[in-house]
Amino acid sequence: MIILLYFGIEHTQSQRNEVQCSNHDATHKLILSHDGKVSEHWAKAPGNFSKTRLVKELGSLNIVQIACGGQHAMALSRGGELFTWGQNTHGQLGLGSQTTFIPQARLVERLRGVPLAQIAAGGAHSTTVSLSGAVYSWGKNNFGQLGLGDTEDRDCPSYVEALEHWKTVFISCGADHTAVLSKEGLVCTFGAGGAGQLGHNSTRNELMPRVVAELWGARVSRVACGRQHTLVYVPSLDKFYFFGSDDEGQPQDKRKPKQLIPLPINPPVKSGNSCQENNRSQKGIKITAGVKKSFVLCEENQNSHLNGIATLTDKKVDEWISNYSSEVCKRAKMNIRLIFSSEACINGSFLQERDKHFKTSKEFSGVDISKVKRFYKNIIKKPELYQEVQKEIDNLLPSLSSSPISPENLRVYLILPFILQGKDGSSYHSLRLLAQAIMKLQPEDLQILACLCSNLETSFFKELVSLYQRVCQENLSRFIKEFHNYGPREPFKLSPDETAPLQILQMLYQVNSRTGFRVEESNFYIPDVKQIIQFCQFLNNAVALWTLSKYPCIFDAQDRMDAHRAECEFLFTQHCVLSLIFADITGTDTGAQWEFHVRRECFLQDIWNNLERASTQEFRRTLRVVFVGEQGWDDGGLSQELFTIAARTLCQPGTSAFRHFTSGLVWFPSKASGCEDENTFFQIGTLCGMALYNQRMMPIPFPRAFYKKLLGLPPTLEDLEELLPTAGRILWGILNEECDRILESMDIDFTIMEEGDSMDVVELKKNGANIPVTRYNRKEYVDLYVNYVFNASVQKPFQDFMRGFLRGCPARNWKMFLPAELQVVLQGHTAVDWHLLEKNVVYRLYNESDKTIQDFWNVFHELPEEKKKMFLGFLSGSDRIPAYQLECFKFVIADAEANNPDEIYPSASTCSLIFFLPRYSSKSILKEKLLYAIEHNEGFGLA
Structure with a gap:
């Protein structure tokens, strides 16, 4: 009683x-x-x-x-x-x-x-x-x-x-x-x-x-x-x-x-x-x-006077497994149905012990993932019980709340992947349902979930990545299998249950990026992407690539480059087809190539004139450069030479286009009014975009921050240190200084000295001249300093550049690149493996064992690095190797006597990846002629 x-x-x-x-x-x-x-x-x-x-x-x-x-x-x-x-x-x-x-x-x-x-x-x-x-x-x-x-x-x-x-x-x-x-x-x-x-x-x-x-x-x-x-x-x-x-x-x-x-x-x-x-x-x-x-x-019962909701405990599961019988199985199934049909009961299970779960917040889930894994390890021993768990989860997933009130609601999205970690079709199906439920969350809740994932132990986070990577791999394998069996889907559209896991994997990749790449990027790659790229190239259809490009984490660096190249080829072919249709209708053939006529003596002016006259559609055509007065065919070398000379000319210290720094890098001017033409940066951006679309290099020595901005990523203090090493070291010192007295002695306020003729003082925030930098506001000061250098002070010229860049490059898959990859794509590799270059050469009417060939390579390898780079520049139009890897960079050495270069390249200043080499009896004469050709930018066939 x-x-x-x-x-x-x-x-x-x-x-x-x-x-x-x-x-x-x-x-x-x-x-x-x-x-x-x-x-x-x-x-x-x-x-x-x-x-x-x-x-x-x-x-x-x-x-x-x-x-x-x-x-x-x-x-x-x-x-x-x-x-x-x-x-x-x-x-x-x-x-x-x-x-x-x-x-x-x-x-x-x-x-x-x-x-x-x-x-x-x-x-x-x-x-x-x-x-x-x-x-x-x-x-x-x-x-x-x-x-x-x-x-x-x-x-x-x-x-x-x-x-x-x-x-x-x-x-x-x-x-x-x-x-x-x-x-x-x-x-x-x-x-x-x-x-x-x-x-x-x-x-x-x-x-x-x-x-x-x-x-x-x-x-x-x-x-x-x-x-x-x-x-x-x-x-x-x-x-x-x-x-x-x-x-x-x-x-x-x-x-x-x-x-x-x-x-x-x-x-x-x-x-x-x-x-x-x-x-x-x-x-x-x-x-x-x-x-x-x-x-x-x-009460005689000394337990809590409150009856609680059903939750799962290790003790309860151990009892199920150790004393398994038909009666135990019946009771276990009843508990499983109750708990795994309830979002709240799942969220209330697997909590961290010793009151740690009371710290649950937008940064901390309060879930003990090791308990979840232990539950899976035990329950999988009894397939009958595990199937019941999976069935209830599948029934629950479509009804999960899309607008949770608390981080505690989000625990279910961390718990269930580790319970559904099997490698069979049913587990993949459940994980696809889970991914769809996650993607129904509001953007702010997705951000909280991403934060909770970022604070998982590295081993658990890596396992989470692996789970969704396997689901994505299985989805794309199924896509490829259907392609082989039934032909391409129309219009290469992935279903929601295929795209949702990709979205989760991309979210996890972004988390990984923000937390310093705790998990190697290769854990996100999906090998089957290579086959899809090949299908797109074979069918000349880039729709699937455009769909997958939303999830760049699944592409490795080479896949991203191949996808970019495939898209450019598709856009070019698409333009050719439209041009033919237009020609049939109007009788006017616009041509498949865009001939870019340039006089060397009016180099930049002719480029700007060509760009001003160009219509939007012309940027989809393949660029073919013609140097006026020179009878040469552009097979890649002449167009590359145009971009190389343009980059060198624009970066000459005497020009007013860019600001130059002691770091050897260039950046946009703080005031674009100093340019000769207000369209200067729009035109420069257009030219850079054209280089990317035509798969050429434009080696302007921009800092890494430039490529981050192109990709919509915020530059950091590390980027500022690359551009302005002295200022960067000072700002690091301010951030790390723990003595208030030393900070006060620096006498720093929220202003920055604007370089220029007048050396204006600019306030980084309202009334900044009267706000001293202290330990409590120094992070804000550094952030505002970085933002001013890379964003606020160059807003107009960079916006103009970006408009031009998007005009010059109608492709969009380049946004998949990481900043470092995009930098290499536009600037090329500066380090060259010369022996690999030798290995890639194709010989015309020569054999690798011929004495002239052996003498040539012996002489070449003895040259200083500078002369080798000059030879590469003469050969391809640039002293850099394109980003598409040296393994893919090939050129031809042809017998100049059997192949008359005057008939093919009568007076071209660049030999466009074909090098005409006469047969010389003397190694010393060969060296003399080679040095002469390099220094005077002439081919042996013209000597």
Whole structure:
């Protein structure tokens, strides 16, 4: 038997039943039976509502907790669902509805997925606590009883940020105030304080949670709120403490003084069943506050008096596995169905021990992944049970919340991959469903999930990457198989279940990038991408590549270059087809190539004139350079020479296009007005874009920050140090300086000296000249400094450049490149393996064993590096090797006597990857002629 006192009346009830009455009036009572069914009784039923009824709309749910408010009710199911009904004049039902009265129990959707530990109802407000101590409140807030710092009502659950990481384990509501208990035994109160019910030695209302100072260090174990009073129990002292007023309704002359601070009281007990006899210091104590009276409940069961939602424990799974039988299997399946059909139950399982999960936030999930892996390792031993787990998960995934209220909701997305880590078709199917559920999340929630992933242990993060990489690999393998069997899909479109895992993998790649590449990039690559690129080239269709280019992480460096080249070839072919159609219609053939006529003596001016006259469509054509007065055919060498000379000319210190730095790098001017033409950077950008589209190099010595900006990535202090080494070292010193006095002696403020004729001082922020740099704002100062150099000061010229760049390069797959890769694509490799170059040569009417060939290579390898680079420049138009790797760089050595170069290249200044070598009898003569050809930029055939 259990003895309880409430409203001053003595009651007896079965130990397996729970009664919850409104602690604000005697009109409403909930009864929870031993089998989880809820009934309610109204002394004065509102409207046409029945006085007593079974809450049938809760169906077959097993209810584990109930709570009564002034005229509203709450019920928590074992499956983690919260239901509310009754009066809703202040939004106390949390349904987001303005309906004043809702008679039928409804699910509080906003809290779906949050693993709730406890629920509580006030006069017209409601609160809940999660297993990890997160507090949510809603409803009436005229006294600040929601703890949100204001007095506005809420009709949806709101997170009480002030209690974050406070390790809340219990909460109680009065008519208009709230009390919160932490795991360490601290008590916070907030809301109405007019009767002293907050215990702060005042009658002031509190809009934010405030610790009851008088109870500091007392380690309270129980707390309960009445209408205008609060009661707590301190087990170490075996005492109950009271504060507030319990005599509302008494005549003024008979009221007791308000108790403003906690003072000990002696609670009423039933003779023969004394709480002292049952040892109140045990966990079986439960206290409840009523309208005017409070009661003490002494339970023989020493476990928590709160029944919780279903969660999974190692002990429970071990019992399933070790004592496996048909009866155990039946019970295990029932538990599995309950837990894995519930987002909240999954989120409440596998928590980190030793209170670590109380730190759950946007940066920390509170999940112990090793527990999840241990569960998978055990459950997979019983395929019958694992199949049940997988079936329930598959049923749950489509219904996961797309707008979670808490980081605790997001645990499910970290837990399930490690439970679905099999390598069979069913596991891949489940992971695809999971990926689709993740991609339904709002962008801000995806960012939180990405942050939670970034804080996983490296081994777990790597395994997560591997799981989604395998799914993506299986998807693309299936795509390729279908291509072989049925031909290409129209129009090469991937389905949502194929793209979702790719999106997850790309998100994980971005996380990996931000955290310093803890996992090697090769873990993200998908080998089958190479076949898809080949299909696209074979079919001359780049649609699949455009789709996959959204997920550059699956491409290795060579794949990205091949994809870029394939897209350029497709756009060129597409233009040729349209040109033929246009020619048939109009009789005008625009041609497949764009002839770019340039005079060497008017080099840049002719380039700008060609660009100004060009239409948008001409940039899709293949560039063919003609140097006026020179009869040579552009087979790649002449166009490369144009870009090489253009880059060298634009970077000459005498020109006004770029600023030059001691680092040897160039950058945009702070004021574009100093340029000869306001379109200068638009034209330069166009020329650089053309180089990329035509797969040529444009070796302007830009810093790495330039390529980051092209790709939409923010430059960093490391990038500034590359451009301005001295300034970079100073800024690093400011960031690392720990002595305030030294920082003050530097006399630095939020300004920067603008280089130029007038040496203007520019403020990095408003009133920056009057803001000194200190330890507390130095990070902001450095960030603003970097931003000014790379962004704010060059905004106009870079925008002009970017517009031109996109005009000059109609392809878009180049955005897949990493900054370092794009830099190599446009600037080329400066280091050359000359022996590999020799290996790649193709001979025409020569054999590798011929004496002339052997003498040539002996002479060549003896040349200094500078002369070798000059030879490469003469041969290809640049002294650099293209990014498409030296293995792919080939040139021809032809017999100049059998192949008359005058017939093919009568007077070309660049021999376009064909080198005419006469047969010389003397090695010394060959060396002399080779040096002459290199230094005078002439081929042997012309000697």
